[in-house]
Amino acid sequence: MTSVLEHQLIARLVAGLPRSPLQLNGLHESDAELVALPGSDVVLAVTMDALAEELATGLYGDPWLIGWMLVMVNASDLAAVGAEPLGILLCESLPPDAAPDWVDALQRGIAEAAITTGLAVLGGDTNGSPALHLAATAIGLVRGPPALTRRGCRPGDLLYASAPLGAGGAYACDRLLRPTTHGAGFPFRPVARIAEGRLLRGRAGACMDTSDGAIATLDELMTRNGVGFRLDTPLEDWTDARAAAVAGAAGLPAWTLHAGPHGEFELLFTVPPNREAELLRAATGIGWVPVRLGRAVPEPGLTFSLDGVRQPVDARRLRNLFTECGGDPQRYITSLLSE
Amino acid sequence: MTSVLEHQLIARLVAGLPRSPLQLNGLHESDAELVALPGSDVVLAVTMDALAEELATGLYGDPWLIGWMLVMVNASDLAAVGAEPLGILLCESLPPDAAPDWVDALQRGIAEAAITTGLAVLGGDTNGSPALHLAATAIGLVRGPPALTRRGCRPGDLLYASAPLGAGGAYACDRLLRPTTHGAGFPFRPVARIAEGRLLRGRAGACMDTSDGAIATLDELMTRNGVGFRLDTPLEDWTDARAAAVAGAAGLPAWTLHAGPHGEFELLFTVPPNREAELLRAATGIGWVPVRLGRAVPEPGLTFSLDGVRQPVDARRLRNLFTECGGDPQRYITSLLSE
Numbered sequence: 001m002t003s004v005l006e007h008q009l010i011a012r013l014v015a016g017l018p019r020s021p022l023q024l025n026g027l028h029e030s031d032a033e034l035v036a037l038p039g040s041d042v043v044l045a046v047t048m049d050a051l052a053e054e055l056a057t058g059l060y061g062d063p064w065l066i067g068w069m070l071v072m073v074n075a076s077d078l079a080a081v082g083a084e085p086l087g088i089l090l091c092e093s094l095p096p097d098a099a100p101d102w103v104d105a106l107q108r109g110i111a112e113a114a115i116t117t118g119l120a121v122l123g124g125d126t127n128g129s130p131a132l133h134l135a136a137t138a139i140g141l142v143r144g145p146p147a148l149t150r151r152g153c154r155p156g157d158l159l160y161a162s163a164p165l166g167a168g169g170a171y172a173c174d175r176l177l178r179p180t181t182h183g184a185g186f187p188f189r190p191v192a193r194i195a196e197g198r199l200l201r202g203r204a205g206a207c208m209d210t211s212d213g214a215i216a217t218l219d220e221l222m223t224r225n226g227v228g229f230r231l232d233t234p235l236e237d238w239t240d241a242r243a244a245a246v247a248g249a250a251g252l253p254a255w256t257l258h259a260g261p262h263g264e265f266e267l268l269f270t271v272p273p274n275r276e277a278e279l280l281r282a283a284t285g286i287g288w289v290p291v292r293l294g295r296a297v298p299e300p301g302l303t304f305s306l307d308g309v310r311q312p313v314d315a316r317r318l319r320n321l322f323t324e325c326g327g328d329p330q331r332y333i334t335s336l337l338s339e
Numbered sequence: 340m341t342s343v344l345e346h347q348l349i350a351r352l353v354a355g356l357p358r359s360p361l362q363l364n365g366l367h368e369s370d371a372e373l374v375a376l377p378g379s380d381v382v383l384a385v386t387m388d389a390l391a392e393e394l395a396t397g398l399y400g401d402p403w404l405i406g407w408m409l410v411m412v413n414a415s416d417l418a419a420v421g422a423e424p425l426g427i428l429l430c431e432s433l434p435p436d437a438a439p440d441w442v443d444a445l446q447r448g449i450a451e452a453a454i455t456t457g458l459a460v461l462g463g464d465t466n467g468s469p470a471l472h473l474a475a476t477a478i479g480l481v482r483g484p485p486a487l488t489r490r491g492c493r494p495g496d497l498l499y500a501s502a503p504l505g506a507g508g509a510y511a512c513d514r515l516l517r518p519t520t521h522g523a524g525f526p527f528r529p530v531a532r533i534a535e536g537r538l539l540r541g542r543a544g545a546c547m548d549t550s551d552g553a554i555a556t557l558d559e560l561m562t563r564n565g566v567g568f569r570l571d572t573p574l575e576d577w578t579d580a581r582a583a584a585v586a587g588a589a590g591l592p593a594w595t596l597h598a599g600p601h602g603e604f605e606l607l608f609t610v611p612p613n614r615e616a617e618l619l620r621a622a623t624g625i626g627w628v629p630v631r632l633g634r635a636v637p638e639p640g641l642t643f644s645l646d647g648v649r650q651p652v653d654a655r656r657l658r659n660l661f662t663e664c665g666g667d668p669q670r671y672i673t674s675l676l677s678e
Contacts, residue, residue, distance in 0.1 A: 010465055013431065013442070016450045020426050020459030033462040035426060039482065040379040048428040048476055052466030087359050087374060089387040091430070091474045092352065103352070111355045120359030123372040126349055127391030128666070131469065135430045137387055137476040143378065327467070 002316045004219075005323045029224060030149040031080035031209055032140065043142040045083035049073045050135035053327060059175055059262060063102045066134065067109025068189065073211060074138035075117040075192035076265040080209040081147040082201030083140025085194060087122040088114060090136050093129030117192050145202030152205035153225040153270040155298040160204075160290040161266050162193045165214045166243030168264035169257030174246050176329040186246050190265035196288055197267060203279045205270040210263035212319075217268050218302055219315035228301045231294035235306055238291050240264075255304060255313075256336055261322045270296060314339070341655045343558075344662045368563060369488040370419035370548055371479065382481040384422035388412045389474035392666060398514055398601060402441045405473065406448025407528065412550060413477035414456040414531035415604040419548040420486040421540030422479025424533060426461040427453060429475050432468035456531050484541030491544035492564040492609040494637040499543075499629040500607050501532045504553045505582030507603035508596035513585050515668040525585050529604040535627055536606060542618045544609040549602035551658075556607050557641055558654035567640045570633035574645055577630050579603075594643065594652075595675055600661045609635060653678070 007028065014027065024034040024043065032047040051070055054060045060069055071088060078085055090110065094103065114121055119138060171188035178185070193209075200207055206225055210217045218229055235254055236244065244254045269290075271279050283290055294305075302313045318339065325332040346367065353366065363373040363382065371386040390409055393399045399408055410427060417424055429449065433442065453460055458477060510527035517524070532548075539546055545564055549556045557568055574593055575583065583593045608629075610618050622629055633644075641652045657678070664671040 006465075013446055013465060014460070016446060017460040018450065018454050018458075020461060022425070023459065023461060033426075033428070035461060035478075037376070037379070037381060037480070040376070040381055042376060042379055042381075044383075044478070046426075046428060046461060046476075046478065048430050048462065048474075049464045050430050050432060050466055050472075050474070052432050052468045052472075056467075056469060086361070087372075087385075089372070089385060089476060091387050091389050093389060093391050093472065107352055107355060111357065115357050119357075120362065121353070121356040122359060122362060122374060122385060123387065125388045125474070126345075126352060127389055128395075129391045129472075130395060131472075133389075133391075133432065133468075133470075133472045135387075135389070135464070135474045137385075137428060139374075139383070139385065139478075141376070 005320045025149055029151055031077040034147050043147055045078055045081050045140040045142055047074055047077035048137040063105035064109035067106040068113040070134050070136050071110055071113035072190055072192050074136045076209045076211055078138050078140040079193045079197035080207050080267055082197040083142050085118040086139045086141055087120040088136055088138045089122050090124035093127045093133040095132055096128050117194055148201050148207040150206050150208045150221055150224040153227055153296050155227055155296050157205055157270040157272050157296045158276055159229055159270050159293045159295055161268050161293055162196050162290055163266050164238055164240040164291055165264055165266055166240040166257035168262045169260045170243035170246035172260055172262040173250050177250055193267050195286055199282055200269055207267055207269040210266045210268055213260050213263040214258035215315050216319040219319050227296040228299045230297045230303050232305055233293050235304055238293050259318045259336055344659045364488055368490055370416040373486050382486055384417055384420050384479040384481055386413050386416035387476040394471055402444035403448035406445040407452040409473050409475050410449055410452035411529055411531050413475045415548045415550055417477050417479040418532045418536035419546050419606055421536040422481050424457040425478045425480055426459040427475055427477045428461050429463035432466045432472040434471055435467050456533055487540050487546040489545050489547045489563040492566055492635050494566055494635050496544055496609040496611050496635045497615055498568055498609050498632045498634055500632055501535050501605040501629055503577055503579040503630055504603055504605055505579040505596035507601045508599045509582035509585035511599055511601040512589050516589055532606050534625055538621055539608055546606055546608040549605045549607055552599050552602040553597035554654050555658040558658050566635040567638045569636045569642050571644055572632050574643055577632050598657045
């Protein structure tokens, strides 16, 4: 089987690094690292994510959105394990010539996202740097039912998303492929699904956020669980309508919204059939309506329901495509459409 | 009083960011952030530090040393609060053309430092990036006596260093001012004082690591505690002899080793006179000999004993000088010597 290109690099980097006997998850098994705290029944959830490609490609340009996303990409990892947010550390390397207004807007985005997700800012590091570089570490607590991980899905389990998908792809499409609008045409302000993740803990099986796009997420969940996914729900029913309109305006079929490496920070999760009703009842209690996509099947591979026809989707190939195209958006789209 | 230039930027960045009622330390009050874990008597110590100026100026060039220091700068913050190391997260943004041998050496440095300090590698983030950028977050636990902070020093308390100081300055001097040797002449491989920090917890008063150089550290400890420091011990007795030789060879007086912004990652700490003997006994038990520098005095300001004469040192001015010189080593040295 073709390997995930990003995982090849990670495998090389981690070889030889010491691991902890207190860590509950293996490599790639959960969105946040899970560490049992000695002498307590608390599990620490920690995650560290930088904005790198998103800045280098110009995907994020507005300073407020950059700040917002710096917090959200990390908060979303906490959401995907069902952790209770504790705090965040920020590492900001700012060019010496960064305009004060620009930095203020960045900090406002950080502050608003931190308040929205319940993440106190604990500290961090500030440096002068020729190029802007931003990273953060979010810390959460897991008490009570075990943390959600990417494992725990069996054939027959139902596959859900926390909301219709595609906003991440639509934003990237609008921002990178139609440069005259510069993303102004598609509002993108994802909110990490903290409350939903906590509700899913103890109820759902596998869970992962769609930060890398829906198809990459589905590929990872299939790999971790040795299952396939059959998405019986018609594509248009689980695709965000505004996102589909952006794809349509760019002349792209709606499925391409889910293929790219920039996702919408929703949660994809599975639930055994006998626990579906209780989960949906609990969701109603917090005013949340998850979207059913399909189910896990024993046969490997992903199928979509497109125009009433079941279509196989080479999830691994689509997942690697952006990397294979050297991260060039135009080249990527051309390759994608020739699939 | 002149303010610390770096603190001005930080004050602007943190205005408006939400803080946590669980956080035990205020801004700049400790080397690592201290967070009480709800429902337990465990305090979490977390710190996030990047290598930024160290890479931009070429201070660190050898990939093994870069990896080693990425871990050590963070481990040293845990040492300074007396925490027990739990784990570390790594954020590595690597240029796409980084040579495999270079990356392997970087990872070996990380692994050896992590093993040396007892920090398991929990996870992190890897990105492609035009410029190398490295950050890490270290996590430790504090159980039993309260964490060390930069506060807790009173006039009359004795001032100690964990070892003779100056290696950080000597390395920077050798590396940046005598480019023909490229640091090959001065071995620099600091080891975070984890065991020493744990021993100091419950015994010492204030504590801080010398990552920013001894004089900047003394300045911060004086500010946090509203005291001055009188360093009665002759400079040569608390200056690393090999470091002094490097300064001598470069034509620089030994005190300049302590003035620069690159320190040796030792600990500076204070102890009340009535607890000194017990602390030193405990230190002997782990084969450690702290170096006494002098004592805290009620009058503000720092004095050194130079050639048998007590000399005032403008610690705040020296601390800001490198920033005022725009981070240019040659310009900095010229300014420093004109002081």
